[in-house]
Amino acid sequence: MSCNKDDCCQSDSVCERNEVPNDVEGIYESVDASDDVWGDSDGEDDIITKNSSSTAEIKRVHTKQGYLDGLSNAKESSLQQGFDDGYPKGGELGIMVGRILATVLSYDTELFLQCKQELIISKVLNKGYFNSNLDIEDLEAHEVLQKWLKICSDLIPDL
Amino acid sequence: MNHTLADSKRRKLKDGQQEFDLDENLDSLLNLEEQYYKEGYREGQEESTKAQYLEGKEYGFQTGFQRFLVIGYIRGLVDFWENQVETYDASKSIKTHITQIRAIMEKVPLSNKDADVGEYEKVVNKARNKVRIIASLCKEQKKVSNIDQIIKEVGGEMQVSGDADEMW
Numbered sequence: 001m002s003c004n005k006d007d008c009c010q011s012d013s014v015c016e017r018n019e020v021p022n023d024v025e026g027i028y029e030s031v032d033a034s035d036d037v038w039g040d041s042d043g044e045d046d047i048i049t050k051n052s053s054s055t056a057e058i059k060r061v062h063t064k065q066g067y068l069d070g071l072s073n074a075k076e077s078s079l080q081q082g083f084d085d086g087y088p089k090g091g092e093l094g095i096m097v098g099r100i101l102a103t104v105l106s107y108d109t110e111l112f113l114q115c116k117q118e119l120i121i122s123k124v125l126n127k128g129y130f131n132s133n134l135d136i137e138d139l140e141a142h143e144v145l146q147k148w149l150k151i152c153s154d155l156i157p158d159l
Numbered sequence: 160m161n162h163t164l165a166d167s168k169r170r171k172l173k174d175g176q177q178e179f180d181l182d183e184n185l186d187s188l189l190n191l192e193e194q195y196y197k198e199g200y201r202e203g204q205e206e207s208t209k210a211q212y213l214e215g216k217e218y219g220f221q222t223g224f225q226r227f228l229v230i231g232y233i234r235g236l237v238d239f240w241e242n243q244v245e246t247y248d249a250s251k252s253i254k255t256h257i258t259q260i261r262a263i264m265e266k267v268p269l270s271n272k273d274a275d276v277g278e279y280e281k282v283v284n285k286a287r288n289k290v291r292i293i294a295s296l297c298k299e300q301k302k303v304s305n306i307d308q309i310i311k312e313v314g315g316e317m318q319v320s321g322d323a324d325e326m327w
Binding site (some may be wrong): 055058059062063064065066067068069070071072073074075078079080081082083084085086087088089090091092093094095096097098099100101102103105106107116119120121122124125133134156157 | 188191192193195196197198199200201202203204205206207208209210211212213214215216217218219220221222223224225226227228229230231232233234235236238239242269270271272302309310312313314315
């Protein structure tokens, strides 16, 4: 940056150190000049609108970037936690189904094939029985299980 | 919020503190960017964490179902034999074995903790041996000779493959 002593600087020392002149009046001048940029009330609205949309853009860009980074950084324990929560519940259903199978096989062999087909894993763990958190809210509403539990209780003779 | 920023910028310019104002605006802009980034990050992380949790839960349900079918099946057989025990010649011996197998199966843990899974393996092995003895005493070996086949047919393969989509 060139500096002409007479034109812009008030002292040599300021120019040598290449600092912004400590000239309060000069700053006021530049503020006055910039006041024209902000203008009167009509102009202000434009500025505010421009500012808003650029802030919205900043928000969009940075929120999106954060979101993408967050997506690929799922908390590590969550998969295992889910497995550990599902496992015992699946186990309880497995025990129920296994018991039904053995009961039907023992008391009414002819029904066994049908029983096996209706209680395969894909039908017992059908998504329709689960809520969005993958829980069975009401086992009474599990039609296929209830059907075979009823058949079993009818098959087992009273002692 | 946006209006507030614009307003504060204008006010400070009029106060004649342009440089300070620029620095502060840059800081607040960077802070804002960081804040938006963090908000987005948290949202993204929550979503993927939840998705992974559900994926794990689905897999856990399937695995638990498959592994405990055999427990239920053996219990069902034992229930039947106990109910019909007086009809067998070896009823006295059968009763003893039934008492023993019930004791073995009583404490089969359902959880997926390492120690519990080890305990599960022990219980299943003991119960399988015991149920074979009872079945032969009852002369109903057929019911246990194909346990693994039945479990495979109902529970599917242990390895979960492309079928998972069909299932859920």
